[in-house]
Amino acid sequence: MAKRPLIIDCDPGADDAVALLLTLAPGQEFDLLGITTVAGNVPLAHTYANARRVCALARAEVPVLAGCPRPLVHSLTTAEAIHGPTGLAGAELPEPSQPPLDCHGVDFLINQCSQAGQPITLATLGPLTNLAVALIKCPPIATQIAQVVVMGGSLGPGNITPAAEFNFYVDPHAARVVVEAGLPLTLIGLDVTHQVLTTPERLARFAALGNRVGQTVARWLAHYGQGEGDRYGLPGAPLHDPCVIAYLLQPDLFSGRPMYLAVETDSRLSRGRTIATPYLTPEYPATAQVMEEVDAEGVYELLWERLARFGEGVRG
Numbered sequence: 001m002a003k004r005p006l007i008i009d010c011d012p013g014a015d016d017a018v019a020l021l022l023t024l025a026p027g028q029e030f031d032l033l034g035i036t037t038v039a040g041n042v043p044l045a046h047t048y049a050n051a052r053r054v055c056a057l058a059r060a061e062v063p064v065l066a067g068c069p070r071p072l073v074h075s076l077t078t079a080e081a082i083h084g085p086t087g088l089a090g091a092e093l094p095e096p097s098q099p100p101l102d103c104h105g106v107d108f109l110i111n112q113c114s115q116a117g118q119p120i121t122l123a124t125l126g127p128l129t130n131l132a133v134a135l136i137k138c139p140p141i142a143t144q145i146a147q148v149v150v151m152g153g154s155l156g157p158g159n160i161t162p163a164a165e166f167n168f169y170v171d172p173h174a175a176r177v178v179v180e181a182g183l184p185l186t187l188i189g190l191d192v193t194h195q196v197l198t199t200p201e202r203l204a205r206f207a208a209l210g211n212r213v214g215q216t217v218a219r220w221l222a223h224y225g226q227g228e229g230d231r232y233g234l235p236g237a238p239l240h241d242p243c244v245i246a247y248l249l250q251p252d253l254f255s256g257r258p259m260y261l262a263v264e265t266d267s268r269l270s271r272g273r274t275i276a277t278p279y280l281t282p283e284y285p286a287t288a289q290v291m292e293e294v295d296a297e298g299v300y301e302l303l304w305e306r307l308a309r310f311g312e313g314v315r316g
Contacts, residue, residue: 003031004121004146006248007112009067009105010241011040011126012050013083014090014224018217018303019125019241020051022249024058025306029249033112033120034063036105040126040170041079042087044069047126050087052096057216058310061098067105067130071171074271079166084223091219109134110141119146123248124178125241127167128152132174135181147184149244153263153274154190155290159228164272165190168263172272176263185288187261188243189274192254196243196296197229197236205304213310239299246299247291249306253298258286 010016023032037047048066055062070076113120122145124131158164168175198221207218229237247254257278264273280286
C-alpha cells in the first residue's frame with residue numbers, strides 16, 4: 001500500500017515537536033514530503049531551528065523550510081510564557097544535520113501540491129499563514145489537497161482570550177482564508193485537546209521509554225503548558241498538536257460531525273473566535289468536519305508505542 005504524502009506546517013513549540021516525533025517514528029505510514037515552519041509560539045527563527053533540531057534528534061532527513069515571519073494583518077503574538085524563550089525549554093537538542101534550504105515554505109507548499117502525483121494531506125499545527133498565502137498566491141493547489149487537518153479553534157472559550165484559541169487569534173485572517181477555501185477540512189480544537197492531558201502518570205511513561213526521544217519529550221512536557229492546566233483546573237497540561245497526527249493515524253480515536261465554520265476577523269473583542277454550528281441550512285452548509293470527543297488514553301498509548309520505536313538508535 002502506497003504511503004500517504006504529507007506536509008506538516010508547524011511552529012515548534014513543545015507540542016508541535018512531539019507531533020513531529022510521532023510522525024518521524026520508524027515504520028510510519030506517511031511519505032513525509034517536508035516540514036514548513038511559521039511564526040507562532042515563538043518567532044520564525046526559533047520555529048525553523050526547532051523543527052530542524054527535532055529532525056536531527058529523530059535522525060530523519062526531511063526537508064524543513066522557513067515560511068512566513070508574521071501574520072497577514074496583525075503584529076505577531078507569541079507564547080514564550082508557555083513554551084519558553086526558544087520554544088523548546090527543558091532539554092538540549094542536537095544541532096541540525098542538514099544545511100538550511102533557500103526555498104520559502106509557501107513556495108514549497110505550492111510546488112509540492114502542483115507537482116504531486118496524488119493529492120497531498122496537510123497537517124497544520126500553528127497559525128495558518130503559510131497555507132493561506134499559498135492559496136492566495138496559487139488558488140489551483142486547492143484541487144491537489146486531499147485533506148487539511150487543523151489544530152485550531154474552539155467551540156467554547158479560548159486559551160489566549162476569552163473568545164479565541166491561540167492559532168486562530170494569532171492570524172485570524174489566514175484562518176478565514178483557509179476555512180473559506182472549500183478544502184476538505186477537519187478541525188481539532190480546544191474542545192478535544194483539553195481532554196488530552198499530560199498527567200504526572202502519563203509524563204512518567206514517556207520518561208520510562210528508555211530512549212533519548214522519550215526522555216527528551218518528558219523534559220519538554222514537564223516544562224510545557226502547566227500554566228494552562230492550572231488556569232483551567234486540569235490535572236495536567238493539554239497536549240494539542242499531537243492530536244492532529246494521532247487523528248491521521250487512528251481516526252477512530254476521535255468523533256465529530258459536519259459543521260458550518262467561520263472565523264471572526266473584524267471584532268477587536270472577538271478576534272479569532274470560531275463560529276460553528278452543526279445545524280446546517282442552505283445558507284450555512286457544512287464547511288468542515290469538527291471533532292468533539294477523543295479517546296485520550298488511546299492517543300497516549302499511540303504516542304508511547306510510536307516513540308518507543310526509536311529504540312537504541314537514538315539513545316542518549
